[in-house]
Structure formats: C-alpha cells, structure tokens
Amino acid sequence: MENIQTSENIKPPANRWLRRVKKLKSNMAGLLGVIIIAGLIFVAVTADFISPYSYKEQDFSIMNSPPSTAHFMGTDEFGRDVFSRILHGSRVSVYVGVVSVGLSVFIGVILGALAGYYGGWLDQSLSIVTDLTWSLPEILVALLLVAVVGAGIECVIIAIALTYWAQYARLIRGQILMLKNEIYVEATRSLGANDFTILFKHLFPNAIAPVIVAATIGIGQAIVLEATLGFLGMGAQPPMPSWGAMMSNGTAYLFISPWVIVFPGLAMMITVFGFNLFGDALVDIMDIREDTLK
C-alpha cells in the first residue's frame, strides 16, 4: 500500500557518513585499526616533541646498548636511541604510504573511470596499459628510477604510484561498467546532464567505496614496500631514519643487538596490521546495499 506516513516514521537523518561512523563503533577490529592509525599519525606529527632523544645525534659511549630504563628500546651501532628513531621513522612510512597511494588512486581512478564509461577503443587500450603495469615488479621499477635519478623517498613514491594505480583502475572500471547501465544514469541524462556530470557527480560517488577500501589496505602494502626498498638502500637516505633502513643497518649486528631490528619490525607490523584491520572493517562499513536496505 502507498504509505503516506513513511516520511514521518523514518528515524532521524541518517546522513550516510554519520551512519558509517556508528557502524564503525560497533566493529571492534575496525576500531582497533583506527586507534593504531590515529596513533601512527599522532606520532608522525609530534615526533620532534615526544622523542626522548635526538634521532641523529651519535653517542659512541653507548653503542649497541640493550634496552634499559634510559633507552627502553636500546641503542644502535652509533649509540642513537632506537625508540626516538622509530618515532621519526614513522614520518617516512606515513608520508610514503599516503602520498604514493594517493597518487596511484588518483591516476587509477581517472583512467579506470574513463575506460569503463566510454568503453570501445579507449577501454581496450587503457586495459592493455593497465595489465602491462600490473605485471611490472615494483622493485624493478624502483631500481630503474634509482639508476636514473638517484636514491630517495621521492623515488620510492613514484615507483609505487606508477605500479599501484593499475589495481585501482581495474576496480573502478568494473564498478563504472556495472553502474553506467543504471536507470538513474538515463534519468540524469534526461535532465540534460553531460558526460562529465554523469561520470563525476553520479557514477563516482557510487563507485568509489571499494577503491577506498583497497586504498586503505594499499597504504599498508606501500609501507612494507617502502621498508623493503629502504632495506635495499634505495629509500630514505641517512641520517633520516626509516624503518626499513634501520632494519637493514641492524642486520650487521643481528646477534649482538637484535633490538635494533626487532623494534622497527614490530612497529611496521603493527602499522600494517592497523591498516589491514581498518580496511577490512571498511568493506562492511562502505557497503551501499546495506545502507539502502535500512
């Protein structure tokens, strides 16, 4: 039956983002993810103030000293406080993770959306480029870049952005392919909207949810990749601390001072764990169908 009362009976506003925050609150794992990510960002921003010691000042009198009350994660081979270096190292991780994934999402989403929306030769050629990109090993691209422009975190960021965008392009292309046949697209076109409006105002918000989920998990992957490249000496250059580089330096003293490797490794593990937890929670939170059913 026609229900005139519907509009009054509906529970208050239901802004979709408000509702999503509520959903997150009841998701323990997701909440833990948020706490870890928030902690990481806090540490990255305030590293200068909360570090007990300088990250670069060397003190050869306390080289490779084990965890103690003064240095609770010990010191490295130059007598630097491992804890302070980990705090500063979070900056490189956050910066590389966010910027590289942000760039690759930007590239991937635009190319994928255009491919999915216009189809035809554009789709075919973009899909070939996407598949090619996907088959490139990130480390080789990074090596190539290092060979051309020299080591540095910019190099890492570009290497990640150039290789990661393919997955986001594929994701959004599939979404757009599915959504462009929705009747609301025809309805919007009937209002006189052009391709730009339809694609970016109507299809985009409907298609973006899985990309946000993938990007969140992607940040975790990018942090690991940065550490890998840092381990190989291609990332942040000394004295700027990065977790990968710290572990790399620590390998020489693995049996003398394992804490130099263990603690950055733990920091990275917890960070990636946080992004993965949050990403998994987002899968549920961003589910549009669930929104619509209520």
Added chain:
Amino acid sequence: MTLLKVENLNVSFRTRDGVVEPLSNISFDIDAGEILGLVGETGSGKSVTAQAIMGLLPFLDGRISTGRILFNDQDLLAISEKEYQQLRGNQISLISQNPMTSLDPVYKVGDQIVEGLKLHMTITKENARKRAVDVMTSLGIPNADKVFNQYPHQLSGGLKQRIVIAMGLCSDPRLLIADEPTTALDVTVQAQIIELFKRTTQERNIGLIMITHDLGIISHLCDKVVVMYAGNVVETGRVESVFTEPKHPYTKALLKCIPKLGMADRSLHAIPGNVPSVRTYPDGCRYHPRCPDAKAYCMENIPEIIPVKKTLVKCHQFTPQWRTAS
C-alpha cells in the same frame, strides 16, 4: 500547432548477435496542450520510442536508421549532442519507467529534483528549493520540505515515483514523456497524479506523451492514442474513435482484456500467444500468428497503414485484396 512530429521512424540496435530493429515506420504527432497515449504490451517498443525522442539511443548502442523527429519544426536528428543537452530536461523531459532505480542512491531526492533546474538556468539555491517543494506539494507529497532532505532509500515506492515525476515537471518542459509513471502507485494516488497531468498539460499548454499499458488511463486522460505492436504502429486516432470502434484485431483484443466489475463470466480474457521478440518478428503482418482473422495472405504481405473512417489502421482486412484472397 504541431509540437512534435515523428515520421517513419526506424530504430536499430547493435547487439552481439547482429543488428535488430525494434521500431519500424513509427509515425505520430502531438500538438501543444494535447495528450497522446502510447499503448502496447511489454516489448512493443514504447520505451524505445521515448528514448529515441530523448536522443538517448546513441548511449545504448542504438541509432535511428531512417525517419525524422521534428520538435517545434527543428529536426532533432540534425542537432549536436551539446544542443540536445540544452533540450533535455529543459524543453523535453522524460519521466523514467522504474522509480525504484531512477534515483541516485547517494544524493538527497531534493537535490536530484533541483539538478535539472541548475543545469539549465541560473537560479539561487533557495529559489530552486522553493520551486521543487512547490512541485512536490502539488504532487501530493506530504511534508515536502522534509522529504526534500531525504535519501531515496528512506522513501516508499509511491513517494519515489512522485519524486521522479517531480524531476520531470520541475523545469517546466514543453514536452513531457511519461513512461508508465503511475505503475507503483495505488489507485487513489494514481487518480490524483493523472488529474495533475491533465491539469498541467492544459494550464501550461504543453504536450504530454503517456506511455502505459493501462487502457483505463488512456481513455480517461488522452486525446489521441497510438497502439503499438511488435515495433509497429497498428492503429492510431482520436481516443473516442479508437475506443468506441476499434478496427485492428489487436486493438479489439486489447480492449476485451480490460476486466469489468460485475462481469458475468468471471474468467479474465487474454490474448493467446506472446509478443514476438525483436529477433523473431514474423513475416508479413507481425500480428498474424495471434490474429483470429488471419489468412495466408497476411503471412506473406506486410500491411500498409491506411485510413479507415477516422483512424489509421495497419491491417489487411480493410483492403480489397484481402477480401478476395484466400
């Protein structure tokens, strides 16, 4: 004066299995202030006709192979997509068929009603909102002010349908195409909406093309009717003449299918057989497999559309050749 004139429209679609032609030789016209009913079973090509007029076919892998569509004497096949965008939602509006999926789930319904206005004129936010709320109220939406800020999933089917109608009416078009706009509404609301369509057409002197399979709506609302079958116009004329004296066997059968209260015979009448799919249109007259009067002649020859009394009919029965044929 003639607002819209459709002449010998042929539409073809590219599909994986080759080209199909869901519309052939469609012709009709509509004046300002007039309501034209487009009636036929599912699959007869009503919605494709609407999409053709809206210029939406290129986005659906379809095209108009021959024929003309004149809107205010302007050939719609000759204008660019950009010019078409100026017409759509401004001069010509389409009320889409399925209210459940015609609304974008991520925007408030009010913003979607206003979108058409914003695309075509410079209008302040408050004015656009005021206008939308007015249209919504005139469509019998209670608490229009509140509904304006709600999302599609919060509304019932009937409310959504009225929102979709409001999207079409808001920009004050010259020609309105309503594709089964009242199917999700219950009869009382349906009557209100139909009344509103009638009033709007007269007051604003616009043309309305009403696509429906409800012959009750046609007889109540429309001035002219176009009966479609399998991509053909089989009969067209003033509603009075078509309904009081149907000529085409299909029109006759359709009219017979309307259930009446207090019928002595309580079984419902149905036309035997199905509408052929676009890939399997029969040769000759496309209605012959279901026609009680069909002769061998009907299977071999395609009928012309000819005037019979006050209506145009696409049937062999009214030709001398048929009478003498076996």
